[in-house]
Amino acid sequence: MSENTTVLVTGASGRLGTVMVPLLAAEGYRVRPMSRHAKPGWVAGDLRTGEGLAEAVEGVDVIVHLASAAGKSQQTDVQGTERLLAVAAPAGVKHVLYVSINGIDRVPYSYYRAKLDTEKIVERSGIPYTILRAAQFHVFVEMLLSASSRLGPVLIDPSWRLQPVAVEDVADRIVELIAAPPTGEIIEYGGPEVLTFDEIARSWLAARHAKRPIWRLRIPGGMAKAIRSGAQTTTATPTGTRSWRDYLATKY
Numbered sequence: 618m619s620e621n622t623t624v625l626v627t628g629a630s631g632r633l634g635t636v637m638v639p640l641l642a643a644e645g646y647r648v649r650p651m652s653r654h655a656k657p658g659w660v661a662g663d664l665r666t667g668e669g670l671a672e673a674v675e676g677v678d679v680i681v682h683l684a685s686a687a688g689k690s691q692q693t694d695v696q697g698t699e700r701l702l703a704v705a706a707p708a709g710v711k712h713v714l715y716v717s718i719n720g721i722d723r724v725p726y727s728y729y730r731a732k733l734d735t736e737k738i739v740e741r742s743g744i745p746y747t748i749l750r751a752a753q754f755h756v757f758v759e760m761l762l763s764a765s766s767r768l769g770p771v772l773i774d775p776s777w778r779l780q781p782v783a784v785e786d787v788a789d790r791i792v793e794l795i796a797a798p799p800t801g802e803i804i805e806y807g808g809p810e811v812l813t814f815d816e817i818a819r820s821w822l823a824a825r826h827a828k829r830p831i832w833r834l835r836i837p838g839g840m841a842k843a844i845r846s847g848a849q850t851t852t853a854t855p856t857g858t859r860s861w862r863d864y865l866a867t868k869y
């Protein structure tokens with residue numbers, strides 16, 4: 618089945634996309650990675666302008682839609698997805714799998730509102746769909762830690778509760794979901810454990826043998842409060858199997 622199935626992967630150059638593309642190829646799919654920047658074997662497409670999208674979806678059976686731009690989410694995520702699906706429906710695409718984020722309906726944040734609006738566009742597109750909401754990727758959590766320690770100490774809200782997940786596990790879950798009929802549902806997916814940001818930061822420093830202090834503060838505002846309450850965690854099963862500590866052990 619997979620060898621006769623062409624999969625367009627938007628956001629193929631991103632954190633998840635770089636793992637997704639080789640995995641789909643190894644599973645026997647005909648993979649068409651999309652980026653704004655043309656490369657051999659890839660298709661060029663821009664969600665903001667619509668350029669290249671009609672060509673990108675030609676002959677495609679499944680779209681794994683990963684492209685996103687937090688700073689330009691209205692034009693890229695919301696309107697861009699509308700543009701993509703408007704050409705995908707007449708092209709006969711049979712399944713769109715959209716990757717969203719756990720807790721976007723519980724955490725007040727403009728990017729998350731755009732993700733929620735994008736989910737609605739997928740739901741109304743007329744194309745059979747599956748929406749996979751994922752927890753924060755390990756690699757993204759590490760990027761947050763690096764950004765928050767730019768001045769020296771690691772500045773964190775120690776009570777944030779996260780359920781970080783490996784991009785490899787998310788990619789595996791996507792492979793399972795596109796092998797099955799579209800569910801027409803929103804499915805949540807998290808890592809194997811819920812951790813406080815304090816635990817995450819301490820284990821990160823220990824893995825890197827770093828001596829930086831942690832400065833703990835209670836971040837004000839509704840977004841931080843929701844994350845403290847565990848709004849981005851899920852009880853959904855299955856979960857990923859690779860833990861945050863596995864990620865650190867592999868990297869350091």
Ligand SMILES: NC(=O)c1ccc[n+]([C@@H]2O[C@H](COP(=O)([O-])OP(=O)(O)OC[C@H]3O[C@@H](n4cnc5c(N)ncnc54)[C@H](OP(=O)(O)O)[C@@H]3O)[C@@H](O)[C@H]2O)c1
Pocket residue numbers: 627628629630631632633634651652653654662663664665666682683684685686693697716717718719750751752753754755757758
């Ligand atoms: N990061 C996380 O922790 C996390 C957690 C849960 C869910 N998610 C969701 O998972 C998906 C993938 O996340 P990620 O972290 O892998 O993303 P990422 O690394 O930020 O990559 C985003 C991708 O979007 C593409 N893109 C941006 N603007 C575009 C445009 N105008 N037209 C076409 N493509 C465009 C970029 O491709 P080019 O630059 O090559 O064009 C890039 O490959 C996103 O939908 C995100 O919301 C992320």
